[in-house]
Amino acid sequence: MSKLIRGGRVLDPASGLDDLHDILIEGSKISGIGLPGSLASESDASLEIIEADGLWVVPGFIDLHTHLREPGEEYKEDILTGSRAAAAGGFTSVCCMPNTKPVNDTSAVTELILRRAAEADLVRVFPVGAISQQQKGELLAEYAELKEAGVVAVSDDGLAVMNSQLMRRALEYAQVFDLPVISHAEDRYLAADGVMHEGAVSTRLGLREIPGAAEDVMVFRDCSLAELTGGRLHIAHVSSAGAVELVRQFKARGVRVTAEATPHHFTLTDEALESFDTNLKVNPPIRSSNDLTAIRQGLADGTIDAIATDHAPHSTIEKDVEFDYAAFGMIGLETALPLTLQLIDQGVLGPLEAMGKLTCNPANIIGVDLGRLTPGLPADVTLFDPNQDFIVDVNQFRSKSRNSPFHGWKLRGKAVLVLRDGKVIFSDRNSSG
Amino acid sequence: MQFRKKDLLGIKQLEPEEIELILETAETFKEISTRPIKKVPTLRGRTVVHLFYEPSTRTRTSFEIAAKRLSADTFNISASTSSIVKGETLVDTAKNLQAMNPDVIVLRHSAAGAPHMLAKHVQASVINAGDGMHEHPTQALLDLLTIRDKKGTISGQTVAIIGDIAHSRVARSNIWALNKMGARVLVAGPTTMIPHDLDKLGVEVFYRPEDVIPKADVIMMLRIQLERQGQMLLPSLREYARVFGLNEEKLSQAKPDVLIMHPGPINRGVEISPAVADGPYSVILDQVNNGVAVRMALLYLLIGGEKDE
Numbered sequence: 098m099s100k101l102i103r104g105g106r107v108l109d110p111a112s113g114l115d116d117l118h119d120i121l122i123e124g125s126k127i128s129g130i131g132l133p134g135s136l137a138s139e140s141d142a143s144l145e146i147i148e149a150d151g152l153w154v155v156p157g158f159i160d161l162h163t164h165l166r167e168p169g170e171e172y173k174e175d176i177l178t179g180s181r182a183a184a185a186g187g188f189t190s191v192c193c194m195p196n197t198k199p200v201n202d203t204s205a206v207t208e209l210i211l212r213r214a215a216e217a218d219l220v221r222v223f224p225v226g227a228i229s230q231q232q233k234g235e236l237l238a239e240y241a242e243l244k245e246a247g248v249v250a251v252s253d254d255g256l257a258v259m260n261s262q263l264m265r266r267a268l269e270y271a272q273v274f275d276l277p278v279i280s281h282a283e284d285r286y287l288a289a290d291g292v293m294h295e296g297a298v299s300t301r302l303g304l305r306e307i308p309g310a311a312e313d314v315m316v317f318r319d320c321s322l323a324e325l326t327g328g329r330l331h332i333a334h335v336s337s338a339g340a341v342e343l344v345r346q347f348k349a350r351g352v353r354v355t356a357e358a359t360p361h362h363f364t365l366t367d368e369a370l371e372s373f374d375t376n377l378k379v380n381p382p383i384r385s386s387n388d389l390t391a392i393r394q395g396l397a398d399g400t401i402d403a404i405a406t407d408h409a410p411h412s413t414i415e416k417d418v419e420f421d422y423a424a425f426g427m428i429g430l431e432t433a434l435p436l437t438l439q440l441i442d443q444g445v446l447g448p449l450e451a452m453g454k455l456t457c458n459p460a461n462i463i464g465v466d467l468g469r470l471t472p473g474l475p476a477d478v479t480l481f482d483p484n485q486d487f488i489v490d491v492n493q494f495r496s497k498s499r500n501s502p503f504h505g506w507k508l509r510g511k512a513v514l515v516l517r518d519g520k521v522i523f524s525d526r527n528s529s530g
Numbered sequence: 531m532q533f534r535k536k537d538l539l540g541i542k543q544l545e546p547e548e549i550e551l552i553l554e555t556a557e558t559f560k561e562i563s564t565r566p567i568k569k570v571p572t573l574r575g576r577t578v579v580h581l582f583y584e585p586s587t588r589t590r591t592s593f594e595i596a597a598k599r600l601s602a603d604t605f606n607i608s609a610s611t612s613s614i615v616k617g618e619t620l621v622d623t624a625k626n627l628q629a630m631n632p633d634v635i636v637l638r639h640s641a642a643g644a645p646h647m648l649a650k651h652v653q654a655s656v657i658n659a660g661d662g663m664h665e666h667p668t669q670a671l672l673d674l675l676t677i678r679d680k681k682g683t684i685s686g687q688t689v690a691i692i693g694d695i696a697h698s699r700v701a702r703s704n705i706w707a708l709n710k711m712g713a714r715v716l717v718a719g720p721t722t723m724i725p726h727d728l729d730k731l732g733v734e735v736f737y738r739p740e741d742v743i744p745k746a747d748v749i750m751m752l753r754i755q756l757e758r759q760g761q762m763l764l765p766s767l768r769e770y771a772r773v774f775g776l777n778e779e780k781l782s783q784a785k786p787d788v789l790i791m792h793p794g795p796i797n798r799g800v801e802i803s804p805a806v807a808d809g810p811y812s813v814i815l816d817q818v819n820n821g822v823a824v825r826m827a828l829l830y831l832l833i834g835g836e837k838d839e
Contacts, residue, residue: 297727301542303642303663303702306726373643417621419641421662 099123101137105149105480109470110453120154122476125518129472149480152513156456156468157189157477161357162333162405168209169198174410174497176210180219181495184523186430187512189477190221190467194254202227202238204246211247219522223463228253228267228278234260237270244274249463252279254333257315259285264319268328277329277462280319283381287311292421294382298367304420307382313339320347323354331462332356334407336381338391345400355462357405360429360436363392375416375423376502393445403462404454406433410498428496435508438483476519485511533831537649537656540665541706549710553675555827562599563822572834573602577632583609583639588794588818589659593636596825620644624651633833655832663697669793670703672821674711676813677748680789685712690742693752693774693801694723700793701752705731716742720774722763739780748789751776751802767800777803789813
């Protein structure tokens with residue numbers, strides 16, 4: 098069974114291709130990319146034609162930072178619903194964070210996640226294992242076992258590793274298994290019981306604050322430890338101007354550090370919290386306009402390699418409460434694409450750069466041979482309409498949860514057809530016309 | 531002028547004319563509290579619920595007296611004796627209260643923004659009686675009334691707020707209120723208790739009380755919460771009292787007609803010495819007295835007045 102994606106604007110950031118091209122898919126693989134009409138005979142009756150006029154055709158997006166909540170908190174999200182949300186957002190791969198219940202610190206949990214993902218048979222799910230046993234920050238988890246079971250990285254996401262010696266050992270030991278260490282960079286003493294960014298807005302609202310320095314000092318520590326050990330460090334959800342500058346400096350020194358930013362951190366500022374909307378309560382917090390500018394600059398100059406969602410589903414039980422008591426996190430898989438496209442409209446990123454931060458760059462960070470439109474590779478391909486306007490309606494989301502502050506926003510750009518291994522995992526062809 | 535807001539959530543949302551209206555109305559209600567029979571029928575048949583998630587003596591009693599002097603029916607719900615201790619959420623509590631059709635809910639809560647959340651879930655008017663470190667609007671209004679009574683005007687006065695600004699909803703509401711009414715606001719306190727970018731709220735920031743006391747027409751001392759000692763914010767109450775507390779020696783640098791205010795409850799010998807608290811410049815009990823008039827005025831303006839459409 099062959100498919101021909103015809104007439105679309107093909108963007109392949111890894112090769113720099115940005116032109117009208119056709120893509121031929123045979124079985125689960127890409128078999129050819131070429132000028133329109135050059136790939137296959139249209140008289141071939143077994144060929145399925147996918148018309149892509151007016152659409153962008155890109156490698157399927159790869160999210161480095163997703164919380165699928167299974168096992169343990171299936172009332173918020175499970176691997177099936179999270180996979181549906183991902184596919185609807187144009188993603189073909191997601192990395193799921195280990196702060197499940199139980200924590201993903203053993204092969205048993207990793208295998209459960211991979212089995213559920215195979216049953217869902219939608220996006221690829223790449224589990225991230227814990228840095229420390231039970232994410233307690235005391236003892237290293239068993240990286241050999243985790244790696245053999247299928248994890249692509251280790252992280253104690255949600256809980257910063259406060260013990261510097263443990264972080265050093267993680268960066269050393271993970272090298273044996275070629276695993277990047279993903280740092281949730283936050284000094285927990287400085288963050289204390291804060292609920293929002295420290296600045297003029299927290300002063301106005303009387304909400305307890307998390308200073309940018311809580312992130313900066315840990316980014317410095319972890320970069321320093323990466324330099325010491327030669328380990329591979331990835332900074333999750335960069336939110337502060339200081340962190341951007343530190344990553345830039347350590348990269349310039351040749352330290353093996355990469356970084357990601359979330360759509361909410363490059364779109365929103367703390368001024369929005371005047372509404373006390375608990376969907377804006379995230380960790381790290383949404384920061385000031387200075388920080389926003391620095392993150393955009395970091396995306397533009399390549400300091401920040403990837404765009405990741407930190408999709409963090411919570412139910413009304415966690416969110417329909419007083420701001421102080423609400424859980425941290427917002428969902429993001431189904432809004433990441435249009436928010437990223439805004440960066441193109443605003444001149445922050447070129448089209449290829451923007452797509453690279455959702456495709457080949459994250460693939461390189463976790464070391465998987467995906468995120469490129471190359472013959473022979475799996476046919477993970479996303480087609481989206483960059484001009485489709487829509488009003489965000491959380492009630493239309495595939496995610497089980499509704500905790501998005503973008504509800505009611507008018508955005509532009511929607512996935513139309515998403516293929517993984519050549520198989521359609523999301524289609525919105527009717528509504529897009 | 532009519533008061534058109536459904537709720538009183540904070541001073542921040544009020545226009546100067548609205549503040550003026552509340553103070554004028556409060557002035558007219560003061561007389562009722564001096565009568566032998568301190569009751570008028572203005573709010574007869576109206577229901578006021580006092581929902582207190584934090585302990586309070588002064589504020590709650592003041593609200594209750596205000597409502598009763600206007601003949602409203604009042605009900606008290608406190609966190610320790612209600613379904614709140616059984617784990618009911620604020621939203622559920624709000625829905626249940628709304629089902630009983632109260633006219634006003636007065637909310638005291640330890641979380642900033644809780645009254646704003648409540649107001650979205652009930653038709654009743656919500657009065658914020660203190661939300662976390664955010665706002666305490668009725669305290670600021672009674673402070674304004676006290677300053678106006680004693681000084682004749684608020685505009686042009688220099689007001690020094692001294693103490694733990696960071697954790698104080700009283701300070702925040704007063705900064706909004708005094709700025710809106712044209713006063714100059716100075717603050718002083720230990721750097722650990724001065725929040726980030728405070729100057730952006732329109733105040734001049736100092737550390738030592740000596741730097742603001744000589745300039746002030748009004749000095750507001752803030753309560754220091756005793757548990758701050760354990761939070762690395764100050765080394766000891768002893769040192770705090772010596773450097774940041776108001777005593778007669780520091781007061782000797784003040785203007786001869788200075789007013790000393792304190793929102794209470796007082797830690798005698800910590801932020802204010804007994805001699806100053808009970809001394810001739812202190813208007814602390816006038817503040818308490820004005821609290822009743824201000825709260826009567828608010829209840830009247832929110833649910834008692836004729837709203838012209």
